[in-house]
Amino acid sequence: MIECKNITKTYKNGETETDVLKGISFTINDGEYVAIMGPSGSGKSTLMHILGALDSPTSGTYFLDGRDVSKLSDDELADVRKNKIGFVFQSFNLLSRATVMRNVTLPLLYSEVPKQKREMLAKDALTSAGLEEGRWNHLSNQLSGGQMQRVAIARALVNNPSIIFADEPTGNLDSKTGEIVLDTFQKLNEHHAHTIVLITHERYVAEHADRIIHIQDGLIIEDKENSAKRVATLHHTHETT
Amino acid sequence: MKLPDLLSETYSSLTVNKVRTGLTMLGIVIGIGSVIAMVSIGQGAQSSIESKIQSIGSNLLIVTPGAQRGPGVQISEGRGTAQTLTQEDADAIIKEVDLAKAVAPEISRRYQVTAKGTNTNTQVVGTVASYPTVRNVEVDSGTFISDQNVKSLSRVAVIGPTTRDDLFGTDSDPIGQTIRINKVDFKIIGVTKAKGGSGFGSQDDMVFVPLSTAQRYLAGDTYVTSISIAAEDANSMSAIQQQITDILLERHNIKDPTKADFSVINQADIVATASSVTGIFTILLGAIAGISLLVGGIGIMNMMLTTVTERTREIGLRKAIGAKKKDISTQFLAESIMLTFLGGLIGVLFGWFFAWLISTFASITTTVSTTSVMLAFGVSAAIGIIFGYYPARRAAKLNPIEALRYE
Ligand SMILES: Nc1ncnc2c1ncn2[C@@H]1O[C@H](COP(=O)(O)OP(=O)(O)O)[C@@H](O)[C@H]1O
Numbered sequence: 158m159i160e161c162k163n164i165t166k167t168y169k170n171g172e173t174e175t176d177v178l179k180g181i182s183f184t185i186n187d188g189e190y191v192a193i194m195g196p197s198g199s200g201k202s203t204l205m206h207i208l209g210a211l212d213s214p215t216s217g218t219y220f221l222d223g224r225d226v227s228k229l230s231d232d233e234l235a236d237v238r239k240n241k242i243g244f245v246f247q248s249f250n251l252l253s254r255a256t257v258m259r260n261v262t263l264p265l266l267y268s269e270v271p272k273q274k275r276e277m278l279a280k281d282a283l284t285s286a287g288l289e290e291g292r293w294n295h296l297s298n299q300l301s302g303g304q305m306q307r308v309a310i311a312r313a314l315v316n317n318p319s320i321i322f323a324d325e326p327t328g329n330l331d332s333k334t335g336e337i338v339l340d341t342f343q344k345l346n347e348h349h350a351h352t353i354v355l356i357t358h359e360r361y362v363a364e365h366a367d368r369i370i371h372i373q374d375g376l377i378i379e380d381k382e383n384s385a386k387r388v389a390t391l392h393h394t395h396e397t398t
Numbered sequence: 399m400k401l402p403d404l405l406s407e408t409y410s411s412l413t414v415n416k417v418r419t420g421l422t423m424l425g426i427v428i429g430i431g432s433v434i435a436m437v438s439i440g441q442g443a444q445s446s447i448e449s450k451i452q453s454i455g456s457n458l459l460i461v462t463p464g465a466q467r468g469p470g471v472q473i474s475e476g477r478g479t480a481q482t483l484t485q486e487d488a489d490a491i492i493k494e495v496d497l498a499k500a501v502a503p504e505i506s507r508r509y510q511v512t513a514k515g516t517n518t519n520t521q522v523v524g525t526v527a528s529y530p531t532v533r534n535v536e537v538d539s540g541t542f543i544s545d546q547n548v549k550s551l552s553r554v555a556v557i558g559p560t561t562r563d564d565l566f567g568t569d570s571d572p573i574g575q576t577i578r579i580n581k582v583d584f585k586i587i588g589v590t591k592a593k594g595g596s597g598f599g600s601q602d603d604m605v606f607v608p609l610s611t612a613q614r615y616l617a618g619d620t621y622v623t624s625i626s627i628a629a630e631d632a633n634s635m636s637a638i639q640q641q642i643t644d645i646l647l648e649r650h651n652i653k654d655p656t657k658a659d660f661s662v663i664n665q666a667d668i669v670a671t672a673s674s675v676t677g678i679f680t681i682l683l684g685a686i687a688g689i690s691l692l693v694g695g696i697g698i699m700n701m702m703l704t705t706v707t708e709r710t711r712e713i714g715l716r717k718a719i720g721a722k723k724k725d726i727s728t729q730f731l732a733e734s735i736m737l738t739f740l741g742g743l744i745g746v747l748f749g750w751f752f753a754w755l756i757s758t759f760a761s762i763t764t765t766v767s768t769t770s771v772m773l774a775f776g777v778s779a780a781i782g783i784i785f786g787y788y789p790a791r792r793a794a795k796l797n798p799i800e801a802l803r804y805e
Pocket residue numbers: 168169170175177195196197198199200201202203204
């Protein structure tokens with residue numbers, strides 16, 4: 158569960174100070190599918206970095222599953238990320254010359270999961286992320302964008318985190334493959350009860366979530382249930398694109 | 399991260415760019431290889447010189463005429479020209495130095511030696527029956543000079559294998575034949591065993607005759623050119639050296655030991671002097687090769703720094719999925735150590751091969767010792783740590799957010 162109160166983030170660059178987040182408060186419960194939406198430069202990624210324990214807020218409190226993570230050291234934050242958080246990035250960030258399997262098992266190396274169990278967990282994650290088995294031993298740079306993003310989703314899932322953060326996950330994909338990725342999130346949320354925080358600047362993408370937090374200039378301007386929820390429209394022919 | 403995982407991650411990272419990894423490793427291979435080869439030449443020289451010195455006898459002391467100017471330094475000026483040692487000096491040493499196992503005075507000079515139609519210029523040594531014991535000479539066929547030969551001024555000779563080959567042809571049997579030295583005929587009664595070594599002063603190119611005969615027919619006086627003494631064991635060497643010095647000082651009526659007209663050289667001193675010279679030689683060769691190792695190390699650092707920059711996003715990702723600073727720095731350090739360690743391994747084999755080539759085709763003795771191999775491994779691992787440390791630290795310090803954003 159995410160509980161943040163009055164989170165601010167100020168970047169100092171020499172003399173100039175930039176207030177990127179100016180007091181953000183909200184709660185996300187387990188199993189929610191939330192979109193954080195706002196125009197480019199509004200502070201979405203900055204917020205995600207704080208929520209994802211990649212960064213600490215300048216002020217305010219942030220409780221993740223009941224633990225205050227706003228004042229942790231770098232190594233403590235690394236542990237939080239390892240155990241509770243999965244990331245999906247706009248640019249996938251796969252090890253391009255490694256196989257799909259190696260990419261997905263990578264987080265398990267840092268949590269020292271035994272080798273046999275790693276394979277098993279990776280297969281489960283790849284199945285949940287919807288990547289067909291024939292691709293599991295391909296090199297990741299031999300995959301299409303949509304497939305790469307599903308490998309990235311599997312990698313985010315493999316440690317069984319409490320929350321998955323996806324920063325513009327469809328940003329580098331065409332609309333059809335974007336749909337596939339959104340459908341994957343949908344299923345993960347519905348069938349596996351994963352908490353998903355989807356960050357996007359597109360209202361259309363945000364509308365796939367159950368709740369939309371709309372931010373602008375570092376402030377929440379709207380936070381409400383999504384009444385017009387979209388369901389990803391899939392045609393099976395897209396699977397191979 | 400567990401060790402096997404770390405190793406397989408490291409291996410994967412290094413094999414991503416095989417050409418670059420190979421070229422970087424080449425620097426270490428050449429560095430370590432040349433250290434091994436160079437040091438093997440130095441150590442080979444050392445061991446061959448030492449074994450040559452050992453081959454002239456064990457626990458040996460040599461008394462030569464002429465003053466001694468420094469420890470272990472033999473003055474060639476004194477040899478042959480100064481005539482201060484006599485047969486009586488040798489007899490006195492035999493009688494009074496009780497720790498000596500055997501004493502062999504000798505008189506030696508180069509002569510033109512002729513046999514039927516052939517001739518050679520060689521070292522003729524007039525000596526006594528104990529010579530083989532003192533100087534580690536073995537008789538291959540026939541017999542060595544006996545006490546009886548010395549007593550009766552026999553004109554008999556024992557020749558070295560090289561001399562035999564020169565005068566009578568390779569592997570012939572010269573026993574019973576006659577050779578002529580300085581217009582005097584000598585009958586050959588024995589041939590010594592080959593000891594190896596070649597060129598001027600080889601122990602295989604010699605003619606031995608009875609001391610008394612040499613004094614009478616060749617030299618015409620009773621001086622000796624040197625007296626060799628074999629000690630019972632290494633421990634009694636310095637005691638014997640002292641005894642001999644005392645006896646000879648007294649016999650020559652010299653009060654001040656610094657004005658002695660003879661010198662007593664201890665074989666251990668010769669070995670020590672020779673070793674210190676070849677030791678410096680080895681260090682020098684090793685140091686020259688070490689420079690290329692240093693250059694190899696800088697190559698490693700260069701590659702690792704490039705890798706860190708190229709893999710900034712990967713580092714960011716690893717941090718995002720839970721890698722700590724230590725995990726990242728360990729990984730990069732492991733990469734540079736594996737690189738230098740493999741380079742070291744190949745370098746050792748390469749150096750070994752090179753040393754073998756040198757000894758086979760240039761007939762220079764080379765010795766690849768365990769110490770130099772261990773040292774090479776140690777040094778290459780150390781280079782991995784030293785030159786990998788800075789890039790690894792730089793990688794570990796990257797901010798994950800900035801690293802993920804890096805283009
Ligand atoms: N390290 C930084 N230093 C200074 N300003 C930054 C830094 N990171 C982000 N910003 C600024 O913060 C603002 C919000 O950025 P970001 O959170 O990436 O927005 P979004 O993801 O919504 O597009 C931008 O104006 C950006 O320039």
